[in-house]
Amino acid sequence: MNARQFQSTTGTVLAITPVSETSHVVTWLTPDLGKLVTVAKGAYRPKSIFLGQYDLFYTCEVLFYRTKPAGMHIARECWTINSRTSLRQNWRAACAASYICDLASKNVVPYRNERNVFELTNRTLDFFTEVTPAPQVLLWYELALAGAIGLSPRLFTCPVCERPLVGKEHNIFSVKSGGLVCGKCSEAGRTQNKGKDAEDVPEYTIPVTPDIFSILRRWQNESSPRFAQTTKCTPSQMAVLSDILLSFLSFHAAPAPVSRAIA
Template sequence: MSLYRDEAVVLRTQKLGEADRIITLLTRRTGRVRAVAKGVRRTRSKFGGRLEPFSHVDLQLYAGRSLDIVTQAETLRPYGERIVTDYGRYTAGTAVLETAERLTVEEREPALRLFLLVIGALRTLCTGEHAAPLVLDAFLLRALSVSGYEPALSGCARCAAPGPHRAFSVPAGGVVCADCRPAGTASPSPPAVALLDALLTGDWLAADASDPGDQREGSGLVAAYLQWHLERGLRSLRLVERV
C-alpha cells in the first residue's frame, strides 16, 4: 500500500524547509499519521487552505518510511472557519486537538472512537449550542474514557462502594469513599461532580443549566485528572478562556 486514502482531522501543522509543512493527522482508519504537504505555504499551492488545523479532509497519501506525503486533499468540513471567529471556541478547540495528539501515543494505531469524538467536539464547537469550556470538558472526559482512563464519578474508585461520595482523588481515579480516602484528598462540591457525570454521559440539559462556579470547579478537576494521566500538562489548556 504505497498510496492510500483516508479521512482525517488536521491536528497540528509545523513548518518544514522553505515552503512545506508537516501535518499531524488523526485519521479514521490509520490512527495518528504525520505527513508532509509539499509547497503548502506557497500562495498558489494546490492544497490552499485545506490543510489547516481543525479541517476534516479526505486525503490521498503516499506511505513513506517515517513521514507520509499528502498527494491530494479534499475538504469535507472546514470546521476551523467557524471556530476561529470566536476566540473562546478557538482556544477550547486547540485543547481538543492537542489532547487527541497526546492520547494517540503510537503512530498508525487505529483510534476510531477518538476520531469520532474529535469530529463530534469540533462540530459542537462550530454550532455554538453549548458553552465552549463545557464542550471541551465533555470531550476530555470521554477521550480519557475511550483511552481506558474513565474516572469513577459515583461508586468509590477503590472499593466500588456505591456513592455519592464527597472526596475526589486524582491518583485513585475519581471519587473515593470515606474509608478509602487518601490523606490530603480534595472535597469538591457535589454539584461539580454531578456536572462531570452529566458531561461524561451526555446529559446536556443538566450541564447547560449548571452554575458557573461549579463549571469552573469541574474544569479544574478535569484538568488535574488529564494532567495526571498524560504525565505532562497540555500547553493549550492554560490559554483556554473560561467563563
C-alpha cells in the same frame, strides 16, 4: 515489496508546522491510523494542489505515501470534507478548538484505532461552529476524552472497596486511584486499593461535594457537548471540576497543553 505504499484515510487537522518556505508538516487525527503526520511538499506554491484544501480544524480525505511504520509520510493529495469556516470568525471558539486539538494530539498515538477520539473531537468541533462554547464544555471534553482513550475515572463505584457511591457522603476524588473514593474509605484514610502496587508518588485528593458529584456523573453519561453547554456552574464549582480533570489527565494520560490556560 516497495517500502513506500500508497494509502488514503479521513483525517482532521490537529496542527500545521512550517518546515520550509513552501512546505509544512501536517498532523492529522484519523479514525483508523490514529495520529498521522505527513509532509505537504510545495503547499505554499501558487499552483499547489494543496492550496485551500486543508487548514486547522478541517476534516479532509488525504492520500499519502506511507514510509516508515511510525514515521513522517508524504502527502500526495487531499480534499476538503468539512472546513468549519465559522471557527475563523469567532476567536473564542477558535481558541477552544485549538485546545481540544492539542489535547487530542497529546493523547493519541500513530497506527492505533482512534475512532472514538476521532468521532468525539469532530462532534465537538462541529458544535463549536454553532455556538461560542462555554468554559464547562472544555471540561466535559476532557472527561469524554478520558473515556474515549479507555481511562474513564471511576465515578459510580469506589475504587477501594467497590461499593456503589452515594452523593450525600463525604466523597473525595483520589487522583492516584483514578476515581471517587467513598466517604467510609476516605474517613478511614484509605484512598488506594491494597491489592494494587502503590506508586512512589504523593497522594493528591480533592473533596467532592454533592453538586460536583452530580455534575461529573451526568457529564460522563453525555455523548454530546450540548448538555455541558447548558450546565450552570459557579466559579467555585468550575475551579474544583478543573482541578479534578486536570490532575486526573496529567497523572494517568498526558500533561495538559499550554493552550488550556488560553482556551
